[in-house]
Amino acid sequence: MTLAEMNFFQRMLYILERYSGSLLRGAATTMAIAIICTALGCVIGFAVGLVQTIEPKKKDGLFKRGLLKVVKAILTAYVEVFRGTPMMLQAAFIYYGASSLFNINLGMWTAAIIIVSINTGAYMAETVRGGILSVDPGQKEGARAIGLSQSQSMMLVILPQALRNVMPQIGNNLIINIKDTCVLSIIGTVELFFTFRSISGALYTYFEAATITMIIYFILTFACSRILRWVESKMDGPSNFDLATTDMLAFTSGLTKYDEKKGGTH
Amino acid sequence: MEEILKIEHLVKDFGNNKVLKDIDFSVNKGDVISIIGSSGSGKSTLLRCINMLEDATGGSILYHGKDILKGEVNEDAYRTRVGMVFQSFNLFNNYTVLDNCILGQTHALKRNKTEAKAKAMQYLTKVGMDQYINAKPRQLSGGQKQRVAIARALSMDPEVLLFDEPTSALDPEMVGEVLDVMSNLARTGMTMLVVTHEMAFARDISSRVMFMSDGKIEEEGSPKEIFYNPKSERTKEFLSRFTNG
Ligand SMILES: Nc1ncnc2c1ncn2[C@@H]1O[C@H](COP(=O)(O)OP(=O)(O)OP(=O)(O)O)[C@@H](O)[C@H]1O
Numbered sequence: 483m484t485l486a487e488m489n490f491f492q493r494m495l496y497i498l499e500r501y502s503g504s505l506l507r508g509a510a511t512t513m514a515i516a517i518i519c520t521a522l523g524c525v526i527g528f529a530v531g532l533v534q535t536i537e538p539k540k541k542d543g544l545f546k547r548g549l550l551k552v553v554k555a556i557l558t559a560y561v562e563v564f565r566g567t568p569m570m571l572q573a574a575f576i577y578y579g580a581s582s583l584f585n586i587n588l589g590m591w592t593a594a595i596i597i598v599s600i601n602t603g604a605y606m607a608e609t610v611r612g613g614i615l616s617v618d619p620g621q622k623e624g625a626r627a628i629g630l631s632q633s634q635s636m637m638l639v640i641l642p643q644a645l646r647n648v649m650p651q652i653g654n655n656l657i658i659n660i661k662d663t664c665v666l667s668i669i670g671t672v673e674l675f676f677t678f679r680s681i682s683g684a685l686y687t688y689f690e691a692a693t694i695t696m697i698i699y700f701i702l703t704f705a706c707s708r709i710l711r712w713v714e715s716k717m718d719g720p721s722n723f724d725l726a727t728t729d730m731l732a733f734t735s736g737l738t739k740y741d742e743k744k745g746g747t748h
Numbered sequence: 749m750e751e752i753l754k755i756e757h758l759v760k761d762f763g764n765n766k767v768l769k770d771i772d773f774s775v776n777k778g779d780v781i782s783i784i785g786s787s788g789s790g791k792s793t794l795l796r797c798i799n800m801l802e803d804a805t806g807g808s809i810l811y812h813g814k815d816i817l818k819g820e821v822n823e824d825a826y827r828t829r830v831g832m833v834f835q836s837f838n839l840f841n842n843y844t845v846l847d848n849c850i851l852g853q854t855h856a857l858k859r860n861k862t863e864a865k866a867k868a869m870q871y872l873t874k875v876g877m878d879q880y881i882n883a884k885p886r887q888l889s890g891g892q893k894q895r896v897a898i899a900r901a902l903s904m905d906p907e908v909l910l911f912d913e914p915t916s917a918l919d920p921e922m923v924g925e926v927l928d929v930m931s932n933l934a935r936t937g938m939t940m941l942v943v944t945h946e947m948a949f950a951r952d953i954s955s956r957v958m959f960m961s962d963g964k965i966e967e968e969g970s971p972k973e974i975f976y977n978p979k980s981e982r983t984k985e986f987l988s989r990f991t992n993g
Pocket residue numbers: 762765767785786787788789790791792793794
């Protein structure tokens with residue numbers, strides 16, 4: 483039976499039989515780029531967002547204030563440029579720019595990871611800035627008031643809460659990245675969309691190949707969004723708590739003894 | 749008597765709004781000082797300047813003779829010695845009750861975990877919150893949160909504790925449990941500076957009362973002097989609002 487004689491489902495099966503390896507490899511590449519770049523993008527986003535929230539102190543000298551202003555201006559430009567231009571063009575710009583201007587041949591993987599990371603970073607920076615600002619200022623005052631330093635307050639109290647605030651956006655970015663890695667096919671990265679184009683180009687079965695590829699994309703994004711939901715609920719901790727019992731107190735307190743007669747209060 | 753804090757000619761402006769105008773007083777070991785006064789008179793600002801959450805505009809705050817405003821004492825180390833309890837609790841939302849009381853000890857005081865845990869348990873037991881060590885702040889009532897906040901401050905073994913209206917955000921039925929804890933602290937010799945609208949606490953528990961009005965200390969004295977024999981017209985007028993209302 484030739485491809486032309488088959489019906490829709492037979493063609494789908496045919497594609498799956500012949501190309502399941504390529505499809506899986508494409509999906510794996512897509513996922514790898516999406517996960518790595520979302521993680522790197524978060525690191526960039528947290529760094530940039532953090533700097534954007536720094537307010538100059540009264541005590542700071544002119545130089546320190548000036549430096550902060552310049553750094554903030556550069557970071558703002560980065561955010562605006564990368565949010566304001568299509569990633570496909572950025573990919574071409576960086577990949578071909580590096581080779582023609584600096585004679586550097588970025589490998590496909592390097593180029594792909596750089597582009598998607600700095601793109602995600604630009605989006606995350608604004609999100610993180612908002613996430614930090616939305617943490618109640620009382621949290622910082624509580625931390626400073628017991629003697630935690632500026633950076634300890636940030637790392638131990640503010641950022642973990644900001645991270646929780648931006649988790650839904652991190653999830654969003656991951657899903658966007660899973661889909662948007664398709665633009666990397668412009669620089670020849672063999673990811674899922676590239677695989678789709680190869681299959682449809684070889685067999686002229688656009689509809690069936692598109693259906694299969696879409697299903698794979700959907701499985702990837704849906705699984706990720708479920709997993710991230712689960713992570714968020716883990717971060718929130720259990721919705722109820724156990725009252726500590728005599729045994730637990732003896733265990734957790736280590737040195738102090740729980741006085742049975744006094745009970746839980748006073 | 750050992751002098752811990754000496755505030756001299758303290759001034760604080762917010763722009764051209766003069767909020768503290770030449771404040772002078774000292775805090776000795778074992779003092780329980782209540783600061784009363786109407787809204788906007790600068791009570792919170794005074795405590796926040798003492799804790800360095802606000803930068804004072806002028807004057808000096810001497811901690812054992814060293815001026816904290818001139819940077820003669822390390823800011824973070826100073827804050828571990830002069831703790832603060834807020835009206836809005838400010839417990840760390842991302843930590844359990846126990847960890848709230850441990851975090852400052854292990855990171856600011858560099859105590860080891862076992863010692864910090866023991867200390868935290870000691871004070872959580874003291875405020876009656878030892879059963880709730882695994883709870884997160886959002887799972888507690890206001891009164892419980894404030895008792896944990898007090899335990900957190902105590903866990904640092906501070907020399908002085910500043911309280912900014914610790915019961916004002918609480919439902920009436922929870923005010924008592926927090927005041928009980930504070931009264932116990934006062935009896936055990938803790939040095940405390942308490943901004944409060946609880947006149948009974950100011951009258952019965954404190955060793956000294958300061959009445960603030962319009963950015964100045966209008967009158968200062970023993971609870972007896974302030975409550976039963978106030979000299980200033982403003983003090984009389986302020987107190988009459990409580991006795992008649
Ligand atoms: N961050 C700030 N910026 C500008 N003005 C401020 C700031 N904080 C306080 N003020 C002003 O300082 C004055 C004193 O405020 P403060 O909070 O110290 O009063 P308070 O005596 O604690 O009042 P309350 O009993 O209502 O708590 C008020 O007029 C207030 O508007």
